[in-house]
Structure formats: C-alpha cells, structure tokens
Amino acid sequence: MVSITAHHFFMTEGKLTDGDRERFDIIRTCIDGDLTNAEAAARLGLKVRQIQNLKRAVKKYGEIGIVHGNRSREPHNATDSQTIKTMVAFLKKKDHRDFGPTFAMEQLAKKKDVVRSRECVRRIMVEHDLWRAKKRSGPSIHREWRERRALRGELVQFDGSYHDWFENGGDECLLAAIDDADNSVRAVFEDNEGVHAVFRFWWAYFLVLGRPVAMYLDRFSTYRINHKSAIDNEELMTQFKRAMTELGVEVINANSPEAKGRIERLFGTLQDRLVKELRLADNRDRGTANIFLKKIYLPDHNKRFKVKPRSEGDAHRPLTDELRKRLPSILSVQSKRNVNNDFTIRFKNTWLQLSATQETTVFKGDEVTIEERLDGTLHLRLRDTFLAYTSLPERPRPTRMKVTALTREKPRVVPPPGHPWRKPFLSKKSRHAR
Numbered sequence: 001m002v003s004i005t006a007h008h009f010f011m012t013e014g015k016l017t018d019g020d021r022e023r024f025d026i027i028r029t030c031i032d033g034d035l036t037n038a039e040a041a042a043r044l045g046l047k048v049r050q051i052q053n054l055k056r057a058v059k060k061y062g063e064i065g066i067v068h069g070n071r072s073r074e075p076h077n078a079t080d081s082q083t084i085k086t087m088v089a090f091l092k093k094k095d096h097r098d099f100g101p102t103f104a105m106e107q108l109a110k111k112k113d114v115v116r117s118r119e120c121v122r123r124i125m126v127e128h129d130l131w132r133a134k135k136r137s138g139p140s141i142h143r144e145w146r147e148r149r150a151l152r153g154e155l156v157q158f159d160g161s162y163h164d165w166f167e168n169g170g171d172e173c174l175l176a177a178i179d180d181a182d183n184s185v186r187a188v189f190e191d192n193e194g195v196h197a198v199f200r201f202w203w204a205y206f207l208v209l210g211r212p213v214a215m216y217l218d219r220f221s222t223y224r225i226n227h228k229s230a231i232d233n234e235e236l237m238t239q240f241k242r243a244m245t246e247l248g249v250e251v252i253n254a255n256s257p258e259a260k261g262r263i264e265r266l267f268g269t270l271q272d273r274l275v276k277e278l279r280l281a282d283n284r285d286r287g288t289a290n291i292f293l294k295k296i297y298l299p300d301h302n303k304r305f306k307v308k309p310r311s312e313g314d315a316h317r318p319l320t321d322e323l324r325k326r327l328p329s330i331l332s333v334q335s336k337r338n339v340n341n342d343f344t345i346r347f348k349n350t351w352l353q354l355s356a357t358q359e360t361t362v363f364k365g366d367e368v369t370i371e372e373r374l375d376g377t378l379h380l381r382l383r384d385t386f387l388a389y390t391s392l393p394e395r396p397r398p399t400r401m402k403v404t405a406l407t408r409e410k411p412r413v414v415p416p417p418g419h420p421w422r423k424p425f426l427s428k429k430s431r432h433a434r
Contacts, residue, residue: 149181
C-alpha cells in the first residue's frame, strides 16, 4: 500500500470518504492493540502485509495515511483529451455505431492511427454510451468440451447461415467450412443452402484441398432425410450423402447445435465482424463480396484465428485422376427412371427419346440414371455407359415397334412415319451428352 503526503492530498482537495474513515478506525484499533493484524486483514479483505504497511503510514501521516498514493493523480499512460475526442468522433459515425470494443480497437489503429488497448477502448465507449455489454446466460445443460482432431482434414464442420450480410434488408446465404484441427475457414456467398450450391462449394474445396476424412453437418434436408427410416434405407439417402459416399467421405449428422459448436461460433463471429468489414469496403452485392472474402477477409481471418494442430501433416486425400474425371457426374442431382416400350423416358414433364444406336445394350424397362449436372446439362447413364438421346417437343404417339433392345447396330425394323428415328437424330445437346 502506497501512502501520499499531506501536502499532495490537500493540494488536490482530497477528502476522506466514509470507507476511508472506517478503514482508519480499524487500523487505529489495530495499532492500539485491540485487534491483531490477522483480524484487521480479515475485516478489510487485505493481506497481513498490507495491514502492516497501513499501520506504518497511519503512524507517520495520521488519517490521510489510509489514502492510496495514486488517488487524484493522473496515470502516466492516460489517454489525452484530444485523442479521446478523435476516438469518440470516429465511433459516433453512422457506419461505426455498432462496433464492439475489439473491432473498434482494430479500426482505430487502421483508420486513425490511434493505438490503444481493448480495455481502454471499451472503457471510453462505455463512458460515452457507445457500447453496452450484453448479458450472458449460462447453458442450461453442461456439455463436455470435445478435444480437437489432431490432423487437418480429419474432420471439417460445414453449415450455411442466412443473414442480412449486405445490410439491404434481404437474407443472403453464406456457406462455410471450418477445419476442426486448426480453425482454418473457407466460405462463399451462394444462392441458398440447396444441393446445387452445396455441390459447387465442395467441388471447389476438393480441387484445392482434397477430400477430408469426415464432415460434420446438421440435419438440414440437403444433407439428410429427416425420417426415422432414412438411416439404413439406401433409397431415401440424399443426393449429398450419396455423392460423399462415392467420394469416400464420411458424413456425420449432429444432434444439436452445440455438437458442432465451432461452426456455430464462426457464424457468430462473421455476423459481427464480416458485416462491418463488408460495409466499410462498400461491398453490397454477392459478386464483389465473394472476391473480398477470398482475397482480403478470409486470409486475414485465418491468420488471426487459426490455431496450431496437435500433429503435423494433412489427412486430406487428393483426388485421383479417375475421381477428378468423374467429379461432374458424382456432384450432380441424380434421379432414376425406367425406359418405356418405345424407348422414351419421361423426366420432369419432358420426354427424352433414346437414339436408335447405343454404346451398350438397352432393354425396355431398364432403369436409367438421369444426371442433372451443375453446368445445366442433362446426362442419361445406364450402369457406367452414357446414352445418346434427344428431347422431344411433346409426348410422342404410342407406337408398336418389334425392337427388343437398342445396341451398337441400327434396328432392322422400320419405324413408322413421323417417328424421331426417321429424322436427323442427334442434336447438339445430345451429342454433348455422349
């Protein structure tokens, strides 16, 4: 405990408070021998050593010896009034009113060259009614903290967040993935959280980083059919689960938001920091925002928030040449249809006529896989062979043809007049489908 001189105390118009007088009475009683040092320390919530220092100060200076030596003195590192005015004026701007202490500290250093600690900025913001701490309520259920995976690529948490990212009154979708081992983040603004958008996200991820061992997802319908019989029923498996199975990536569905806490906390951070960064950079549309994300925000975010994984190395598996070639097919929306008796296939109120010659044998009633690829093209596949076809403008007339199967050779039967096989068959689109 440091005491001050009577001269300094009275020169600064210092006065003893009620608490000071109560403390003085206890120290005086201790000096008189009616209290032990330990008893005085217990009453004042101090250490015995501090009581001994106070006794010496009171003996030397009297009642003002109880006052701390720094009272009424301006700290040597206090922020001057002009700097405070600069900080307050900056934080009162319309676009800066929602800054939190940490973000405000960073922006003051970046824009105004005012370098202050987070606590200093927080105190000034509170004093000028520019920020108010949010009340936090503890979790109702205690959950054990799960240890991070040891290697990058062992587990990647993935989710989407709808939020007014551009502050224009509309909800945009941000898809993001965070590596469980080191907190590295990849993110992109997309149309929605639908299967096409999710496939585009992971296509780019696979090409750059390879295939992770496992993905941790929520129970959104893109990733899992929310039905009790969907767990082991192959027919109900979603497009995403089917694609990841083909690529050898395990899909884990979380039972609660807390189970995938890293991605949930990431979105909390992004909804605070990224919204403000987009505003300051004047990015108000998806195209410029994605460029800003890729080139500026995410490199800085990963530099700040990445952690060192427990083990060196990378569990991501690179795409093989075969998988890279099949990726457009795997990451497509696939549907099953049967070949009709006239070798047509009905799909989404359109009719597809198979060519008279095919690279594999096609029988009536065969089940064909229809792939809706991300580039907008339609591909028909029987087992591992793609079929040639053309789109018909309307439903064809029922015809009876004594053709049991389509092969590499043209059927010897003569099709009736007006049948598509009598016309120049392969359109540009169907040639592309081959």
